[in-house]
Amino acid sequence: MLRRIPGLENAEFARLGGIHRNTFINSPKLLDPVMRLKSEPRLRFAGQITGVEGYVESGAMGILAGRFAAAERLGLPAAPPPPETAFGALLGHITGGAETETFQPMNVNFGLFPPIEDARIKGRKAARKQARGMAQCERALAACDAWLASAPLPSPRVAA
Ligand SMILES: Cc1cc2nc3c(=O)[nH]c(=O)nc-3n(C[C@H](O)[C@H](O)[C@H](O)COP(=O)(O)OP(=O)(O)OC[C@H]3O[C@@H](n4cnc5c(N)ncnc54)[C@H](O)[C@@H]3O)c2cc1C
Secondary structure, eight states, X not given: OGGGSTTOTTOOOSOOOOOOOOOOXXXXXXXXXXSEETTEEEEEOOXXXXXXXXXXXXXXXXXXXXXXXXXXHHTOOOOOOOTTSHHHHHHHIIXXXXXXXXXXXXXXXXGGSOOOOOTTOOSSHHXXXXXXXXXXXXXXXXXXXXXXXXXXXXXXXXXX
16 A cells, blocks of 8 residues: 555565654643633643543543533533543543643543442452443443533434
8 A cells, every 4th residue: 555655666664563643731730620721711622632542532522622612602511521421530530630740641441430339249350340340331321311411512412
């Protein structure tokens, strides 16, 4: 494929690899809880530059920045997502939870969620881990539904 690019017809490839440069700002220091630059609140950041990593994470931070901007424009409360949701856990991490000195791009992961205590989580270590993950997902889905139902902007879910 690369040799089909004009000028690269005779290129020799010593090694196939990738360039993975990640440009990001120190969000825990610079952004407020609704992704505005503290020093210049008319500017809002979205996506990977906020210090998240990955397609899903970047898209999620784009959706949130868009919702916050729309709410502000319409004079409605911003209504950030609760920390029990993946949206809220990641947003909370980049806008305050992370250490500013050591901040690095973050994928969404269970470690960002509030811990879960559930008496039903029993058994061997692997089984407990799986059960805890399921319980966190169920809690996240319920919290996300409640957030979307109470948020002032229309829900992004489309009725079937
Ligand atoms: C090699 C590689 C492999 C990856 N693999 C994966 C993977 O397997 N899975 C995964 O989930 N993620 C992967 N990622 C990460 C993923 O690609 C990014 O997290 C995601 O694309 C970021 O999306 P974004 O829209 O926030 O930023 P970007 O996709 O970087 O979009 C930013 C846009 O802004 C534009 N722009 C920049 N400066 C200006 C300016 N001054 N004016 C106007 N426009 C400007 C850029 O041209 C670009 O189009 C990979 C990244 C790389 C580099």
